[in-house]
Amino acid sequence: MQQLDSKCISYNQPKLCANATWNQTAVTFANSTMVGSLPVGMYVDRNNSVYVADQTNARIQVWLNGSTTLTGTLSGGLYFPYSVFVTDNGDVYVDNGYTNYRVDKWGWNSTSSVPAMYMCAPCYSLFIDINNMLYCLMSTYHQVVSKSLDTRLNVWNIVAGTGTAGSTSVTLYNPWGIFVDINLNLYVADTANSRIQIFASGQLNGITLATGAITLLYPTSVIFDADGYIFITDNWNHRLVGSGPNGFRCIAACSGAAGSTSTQLYYPHTMSFDSYGNIFVTDQYNNRVQKFLFLSNSCNGTTTVTTIATVTSMNNTQSVSLTTIVPGISSTTTSYSNRM
Template identity: 30%
Template sequence: MYILDSSNYRVVRWLSGEPLGFTVAAGHGYGSTLDKIGTSYAIYLDNHSNIYISEYSNHRVTKWFNGNHTAGVLIAGNNMAGSTAYQLNSPWGIYVDANYTLYIVDYGNHRIQKWIAAAATTTTIPPSTQPLNQTCSTAAWNSTIKIVAGTTSSWGTASNLLNTPHDVTFDGYGNMYVVDYGNHRIQRFPSGSTSSTSGVTVAGFSTSGGSGYSQLLYPTSMFIDRNETMYILDSSNYRVVRWLSGEPLGFTVAAGHGYGSTLDKIGTTFAIYLDNHSNIYISDYSNHRVTKWFNGNHTAGVLIAGNNVAGSTPYQLNSPWGLYVDANYTLYIADYGNHRIQKWIADAVNATTIAGVSTVAGSWSYQLHYPTAITFDQVVRWLSGEPLGFTVAAGHGYGSTLDKIGTSYAIYLDNHSNIYISEYSNHRVTKWFNGNHTAGVLIAGNNVAGSTPYQLNSPWGIYVDANYTLYIADYGNHRIQKWIAGAVNATTVAGVSGVAGSWSYELHYPTAITFDQYNYMYIMDSGNNRIQRWWSGFTHGVTVASASLYNPRGMAFDTSGNLVIADESYHRIVLFPVSCRE
């Protein structure tokens, strides 16, 4: 628990069930210097356990980095009450999202402020949206259609009609956005709309079209981010426009220099994609290429696929249409004129055809005929329901060289799809970069069993956090090792090195490790048939689950927070139900 102890002007961290708490932020009395806090009513903890304090009387928000309670850092406000974009007036509640964007209840100004990390000013905005759910792995779709916008064979400018719609997308609230090409506008329809539902025009306020800030001219595609900001491919103005929902004007964020084939221009275009850094990808149909426009630069794009000449070789495209960019910045292109889908790895010279037969149109299951759009539900190494899987790491037999692995009991996949293998018999952990199964890289241990800070002894379970810090269940040493990326030595964060035991500060052959969203570490203490919860910096753990188990090995949280255990020698899976105290 992190408690804002307001009249002691401090934040206290308190382990549930313990008699004492410890100051982790402030605690130096009342004041406006950065080592002190004023009257405060709200705190927030991010995923790195940094603490944000909303200081009502100091009209600011300060950030206290994990492990430092000497002084905070000013991240919002300027210590003076005010209503300008860089000021706050008696702030109260706060929230920090995954991008460290800060949302502040600016109590005295009667507004909600959004403060982007490292920004000097804020914007008053509506609430951010959440992504839609993925489809289930066994999804099937009924062939009976339901009209959710527009009327069959009827076109017009009325709010319930469309004119040659080109694209559709959804925000996190389930609202549907239609690119109404012939009416030069974007229409928003609520969830559950029908053919009689009137849409709301959210961009493009002249049905005759134009090039002004409030106008669009034959838009063909759009992308909407988590904050409901729209990115619109304004095709006949040869630009991409960013439009904040509810605003009367949009602003050019890519191209906008007219029609052409130089990299400061675009040609006829039908699709865009926005990555998680707000870089814009444009599928340039008439220039037979895809260009990338970095966030903040609309002067010129960068050529990332195709060579400006129509063709069917692996480095060419022919009238590309739809596109998709995954978390590794791999580009998937609906290569319309070649009747194929091309996969283009970031910075690669050539693409690989992953669907369709190049230049051959057809209706067989292995063929495509002028594909125009592409999307994904999820990317996996073994597609659910398929009979075959493909090797993505090792596969060269048993051994201790870096192209091989030994006896191994655990892997971990980071958010770039790099694979970490805990090699029990080689006393090491290797990292296999995404796309390379030729050889791994040694990142922990030295191939020799030992108990020094740079060695491991029969490692088992592993966990990698968002900073690529590695946590290892060092089975033979009865300890958990924390290995910061690039470090030579590890730090013992749980257990006593080389000592097996059942006291709360000891472990006995740990086999698995995981974390919850509050940064608690959970250890499968196999030899003691228990699960220990351990807080960072503490010298002992707390037993949260124990039972009659027989060589328990793996564990995980299910979606409800229940602990699920693979109980090896009893040949069963055991679930410990979660309960949340009031």
């Protein structure tokens, strides 16, 4: 298992094969005793530390460095935190906007927080890009804003949405999740419009991601692997979906029905990879965090086949090598250039 290597990136983007699969029987990583009722926000960093926003108890629960035992709690001054983001140096940013209208920052190994940003609504999702810009998704304003962390001035810019709900290319409707790639393109889980919107860097006009045979219903989070393939929490379909060389497919909880068994989810919300390719997801209405284990043997006994295809990126169109894993076929191996 390989990862996209960048000193500025704190999240995991594992290198997956084309037919990567996950154990469909999940392990319960944390239950309501640890994460409260209806958990939504979560973050897994490159050290495999897990941070979960426990809204009910106004705290962030922390499992450090791959531990399965709770190792810490961040609290004090929080009220109903929706989201959490952790930087590569260990700073923890937490939404505290429900009544306090700010984002708080806990420095590495600190026991207290300082305000990092003031805004006018909760941040349903937080993200920090490679240029040290903090993004806040204000769902109730149908908008995403950003602020530089390199200045103390509380000046933020609108990067997506007009402030009014809508389904056009420039509007959003109760969005929930965001991701910013290394080219500074913004991806928004435009929840009530049941779509993923892509905003090229500096552009307010979005493009809707095509998901092929997969029909999304109220998606709530979006992440990427090392090759730029997208993975989505399909909230109202109670499943996780992902893309690859062969298009979009369901990857976990694929029955289509909500439930509380180890093979089901009930309004899953935020998903994250760990460094091994395992998937963590906040299973909101089951009051738990589930972990779907990556099956490393799903990539064994296969051979890499290289083809040439034309890929249209946010900035240009180019021919690239595509690496596809096909069982039982011999071919020359060529590496696949990162698409993000």
